Amino acid sequence: MSMADLAPSVPAQTARSGGLARLAVAATVALLFAGGGFLLHAEQQGQVIALLAAFVAVFALAEKVPVGRRIVGLCRAHPGTVNLTAAVSILAIAAALREEHYTLLMMATVALFATAAAGLTLQMAFAGVPNFAGAAFFAVGAYVAALLGNTGIPHLLVLLIAGLAAAVLGLVLLLPVLRTRGHYAALVTIAFGLLLRAFLEVNDVLGGPQGMKVKSFSLFGLDFSRMTEIGPYDVSFYLPYALASCALFGLAFFLVRRLETSFVGVALDAVRSDEVAASVFGLSIARWKATAFLLGNAMIGVAGALYGMMNGFVNPNSANFGDSLIMLSILVLGGLGNLWGAVVAAVVILVIPEKLQAIQEFRLVIFALLVIAILRFRPSGLMPRAARDFSALVKGGAK
Amino acid sequence: MSPLLACSGLTMRFGGLTALDALDIRVGKGETIGLVGPNGSGKTTFFNVLTGLYKPSAGAVQLAEQDLFARSAQEIGRAGVARTFQRSRLMLDQTVFDNIALGALGRLDLSLLSALVLRGRFRRQLSELVERATALTRRFNPQIAANLFKPAGSFTMIDRRRIEICRALVGSPRLLLLDEPSAGMTHEETRALMDDLLAFREEMPDLAIVLVEHEMDVIRRISDRCIVLNFGRKIFEGPFDALIADREVQTAYLGGAQ
Structure with missing residues (x-):
């Protein structure tokens, strides 16, 4: 890199210019969400294909043309505007599609898998601890919800307990995971996932292969499955689930971003990139890997609990290896460490195969080609993580 | 007065080797030691033992009266020993600031509570650290200071080496171990880096430095005292002029004429 490239960058100045830039960012984000909303709702193949083409074009061009680069830079410089617009867009989509069961179910599923991906982000993208048992921890959350749903414990507390249970169960894995690295640690987690599934299948207390019913989520006495109208509007009972799932993702997003933009984030990155350097400078590798692993599993467990309550049942098959791989694909496809990337990837992986139903089994071919194309042309994911820039947090700027 | 670092009978065995x-190596406060010896003589092993990456087999290590024998890398790091590596160990995708911050993390507030909720303390420490990193890098190269939030990988080799030294210095260590700072650099770059080292030497008179180097020019310019290792044993200790005249050292480096 030459000295010219090292000159103070444009975003630092635009950060101050405010208004117009924020408007552009808000418009871009709203447009992307509108596209996502249409995709969720689209039923004609023609529409789906057109939206897919638009999606491919956006990601192919985003960093090729100057306007695209500028908008990406602006979005990175105004995270607050991005998040606010995203929240408003989600509410708008939910309001517009309030009666559509299936669409809202997809929306909730995407949000919950993205929440699980947030947990995996802490583990894999930050601390570098592989976890190929995401679905297992997800299922643990759902089983806890099944066991405690009828006991009269407030359901918000049940979610919390589900997260704790997933973290505690993760403790079993902690020692072998800390003592191994890379492929070996990955194998340990795969083995754990298989073990847990086998255990659930043979265990009659937990319903054996049939699994268990899960009571629907109720918040302050409001049973989500009985909610069919809000004020004068008829709504799908999936609407509250979609909103709660998005709120849960919002919370996970907040926690992960806070950790990332703190010294804890620097410590986790150092532990992942170079254990030798990290330990020479006084960091305990075990402490940080354990912290990320337990916190991550807790997030996955909470998401799994809400997912179980929404579906109304959970069985050992929920803990299958394939679903763990789906969670990992969301992480890798979206760009390791970027949670908005995880959302986009969750849409690609969970929604697109459903939307291509009409062409039968060929949909899997198209889906597979899309995934390969993404990894071929954007090897670091759809939305790669940007380097941490603390300058916005320092009063008066660093320079 | 007792020395800052006192190693006695320090032994490291790998199986039969x-x-x-x-x-026996002693380093006083503010002293600069040039550590030389042929490849495989144990210089980097000595650093790795001192920084806790290897657990020594026998002996004693004390830093300012504190027993550091066979302690963990974390404990030793926090006791005030910092180092650079022969082959750069920067996180190239991360910013210069993140890399330098690593050198200070051991002393910063790393609790989850202040990362997530009570951000005031974190922000204060961040501002201080940014200021310190800026001042430190500016001394080496103003271009680094002006681009603190650019990825470390976008800098030249010599700047990366400077960033590594800043990372080692930011935690105000008592003992700095420099492992071949001139490795892979041109003569001009080496000279520039030596000028930097001598300049900050004057500003941190109490800092003790042990420097592993193959460039004799560097050793001559910087070190107060030299130690020569061969096959893990100390074969010479004394001023540079005596070193180049020493027969055993010549034999170790060039092979002996029987």
Whole structure:
């Protein structure tokens, strides 16, 4: 890199210019969400294909043309505007599609898998601890919800307990995971996932292969499955689930971003990139890997609990290896460490195969080609993580 | 007065190989030691033992009266020993600031509570650290200071080496171990880096430095005292002029004429 490239960058100045830039960012984000909303709702193949083409074009061009680069830079410089617009867009989509069961179910599923991906982000993208048992921890959350749903414990507390249970169960894995690295640690987690599934299948207390019913989520006495109208509007009972799932993702997003933009984030990155350097400078590798692993599993467990309550049942098959791989694909496809990337990837992986139903089994071919194309042309994911820039947090700027 | 670092009988065995053989090495406050010796003589092993990456087999290590023998890398790091590596160990995708911050993390507030909720303390520490990193890098190269939030990988080799030294200095260590700072650099770059080292030497008179180097020019310019290792044993200790005249050292480096 030459000295010219090292000159103070444009975003630092635009950060101050405010208004117009924020408007552009808000418009871009709203447009992307509108596209996502249409995709969720689209039923004609023609529409789906057109939206897919638009999606491919956006990601192919985003960093090729100057306007695209500028908008990406602006979005990175105004995270607050991005998040606010995203929240408003989600509410708008939910309001517009309030009666559509299936669409809202997809929306909730995407949000919950993205929440699980947030947990995996802490583990894999930050601390570098592989976890190929995401679905297992997800299922643990759902089983806890099944066991405690009828006991009269407030359901918000049940979610919390589900997260704790997933973290505690993760403790079993902690020692072998800390003592191994890379492929070996990955194998340990795969083995754990298989073990847990086998255990659930043979265990009659937990319903054996049939699994268990899960009571629907109720918040302050409001049973989500009985909610069919809000004020004068008829709504799908999936609407509250979609909103709660998005709120849960919002919370996970907040926690992960806070950790990332703190010294804890620097410590986790150092532990992942170079254990030798990290330990020479006084960091305990075990402490940080354990912290990320337990916190991550807790997030996955909470998401799994809400997912179980929404579906109304959970069985050992929920803990299958394939679903763990789906969670990992969301992480890798979206760009390791970027949670908005995880959302986009969750849409690609969970929604697109459903939307291509009409062409039968060929949909899997198209889906597979899309995934390969993404990894071929954007090897670091759809939305790669940007380097941490603390300058916005320092009063008066660093320079 | 007792020395800052006192190693006695320090021994490191890998199976049947004795990599460090009963080393006695003392480094005083503010002293610069040039550590030389042929490849495989145990210089980097000595650093790795001192920083806790290897657990020594026998001997004693004390830093300012504190026993550091066979302690963990974390404990030793926090006691005030910092180092650079022969092959750069920067996180190239991360910013210069993140890399330098690593050197200070051991002393910063790393609790989850202040990362997530009570951000005031974190922000204060961040501002201080940014200021310190800016001042430190500016001394080496103003271009680094002006681009603190650019990825470390976008800098030239010599700047990366400077960033590594800043990372080692930011935690105000008592003992700095420099492992071949001139490796892979041109003569001009080496000279520039030596000028930097001598300049900050004057500003941190109490800092003790041990420097591993193959460039004799560097050793001559910088070190107060030289130590020569061969097959894990100390074969010479004294001023540079005596070193180049020493027969055993010549034999170790060039092979002996029988």
